[in-house]
Amino acid sequence: MSAVDLLDFSPEVAEALSAKKPIVALESTIITHGMAYPRNVETARSVEEAAREMGAVPATIAVIDGRFRVGLNGQEIERLGELTGGVVKASRRDLALVAARKGSAGTTVAATMFIASLAGLEVFATGGIGGVHRGAEETFDISADLVELARTRVAVVCAGAKSILDIEKTLEYLETQGVAIVGYRCDEFPAFYARSSGFKLEHRCDGLHDLARMIRLQRDIGPGGLLIANPIPENHALEQAAIEERIAEAVADAKAQGVGKKEATPFLLERVVELTEGKSLEANIALIRNNAVLAAQAAAELARL
Numbered sequence: 001m002s003a004v005d006l007l008d009f010s011p012e013v014a015e016a017l018s019a020k021k022p023i024v025a026l027e028s029t030i031i032t033h034g035m036a037y038p039r040n041v042e043t044a045r046s047v048e049e050a051a052r053e054m055g056a057v058p059a060t061i062a063v064i065d066g067r068f069r070v071g072l073n074g075q076e077i078e079r080l081g082e083l084t085g086g087v088v089k090a091s092r093r094d095l096a097l098v099a100a101r102k103g104s105a106g107t108t109v110a111a112t113m114f115i116a117s118l119a120g121l122e123v124f125a126t127g128g129i130g131g132v133h134r135g136a137e138e139t140f141d142i143s144a145d146l147v148e149l150a151r152t153r154v155a156v157v158c159a160g161a162k163s164i165l166d167i168e169k170t171l172e173y174l175e176t177q178g179v180a181i182v183g184y185r186c187d188e189f190p191a192f193y194a195r196s197s198g199f200k201l202e203h204r205c206d207g208l209h210d211l212a213r214m215i216r217l218q219r220d221i222g223p224g225g226l227l228i229a230n231p232i233p234e235n236h237a238l239e240q241a242a243i244e245e246r247i248a249e250a251v252a253d254a255k256a257q258g259v260g261k262k263e264a265t266p267f268l269l270e271r272v273v274e275l276t277e278g279k280s281l282e283a284n285i286a287l288i289r290n291n292a293v294l295a296a297q298a299a300a301e302l303a304r305l
Contacts, residue, residue, distance in 0.1 A: 032106030
C-alpha cells in the first residue's frame with residue numbers, strides 16, 4: 001500500500017480538483033490542539049468561510065479512522081473538536097503509526113504539507129510554523145516543520161514563526177535547509193502576534209500575480225516549498241515588547257514545571273493566553289483567517305496562470 005491509497009477526498013474537494021478550481025489546504029491541529037471546544041470548531045469553520053469568500057475551496061486535512069482526509073464536512077469537524085482529549089497530534093513521522101491502528105489525529109504543519117502534496121494541492125494556510133525552540137542549544141528541540149519545508153513542494157502562508165520560539169535561530173535553520181522565504185507586503189519576518197520581529201527578509205512581493213508565479217516556479221524548481229510570510233493585520237497585532245515579556249514569563253513557568261518538549265508548545269500558547277487576558281487568542285484567530293484569505297487569493301491566481 002502506498003500513502004496515496006490512504007487518501008480520502010470530500011465530495012467538494014474532489015469536484016474542485018476535477019474542475020481545477022482553487023483549493024486551499026488547512027491544518028486540523030487548530031481543532032484538536034489549538035483551543036478549547038467549542039471555540040476550536042467555531043474558528044475552524046470561520047477560517048474555511050474566509051477561504052470560500054475569496055473563491056477557493058477549503059480542504060481541512062486530518063487523519064480520521066486511519067484515513068488521510070482531505071476536506072472535512074461539518075460533522076467531522078465537530079467530532080474532532082469534541083474529542084480533543086482522545087485525538088493525537090501527528091507530525092509526518094506519526095502518520096503511518098496512527099493509520100496502522102486506524103486512529104484519528106490533528107495534523108501539524110509538516111504532516112499537513114505532506115498530505116497536501118500527495119493530494120496535488122499547491123497552497124496551504126496555517127497560523128505560524130514551528131521552529132527552533134528557545135534553549136535549543138541544550139535541548140535540540142527543533143520542529144519537523146522546518147525539514148518538511150525543505151523537501152515538500154507546497155507553498156505555506158503563515159504569520160511567521162510562533163512567538164514562543166527563537167525566531168533568529170529558526171531563520172538561520174531555514175537558510176541552512178535552503179527554504180525559500182518571501183514577505184508579502186513586508187520587509188521583516190513577522191513574529192506571529194506581532195507584525196515584525198526585527199529580522200529582515202531578502203525577498204518581498206507586493207502583488208498576487210507575482211506571488212502566484214513564485215509559488216508555481218518554486219514548485220517546478222524545488223527542492224522544497226515556498227514560505228510566504230504574511231503579517232497579522234494591524235488592528236489585531238500585539239505590541240512586540242509587551243508580548244515578549246509575557247512569553248518570557250510563560251517560558252519560565254514551563255521550565256519551573258518541567259514541561260516536556262512535546263507539551264511545550266501547547267503549554268506556552270495557553271499560558272500566554274492567560275497572561276494576555278485572552279488578547280493573544282483573539283490575535284491568533286485573526287491571523288489564521290488573514291492567512292486563509294491570502295492563500296485563497298493566491299490559489300485563485302494560480303488557477304489563472
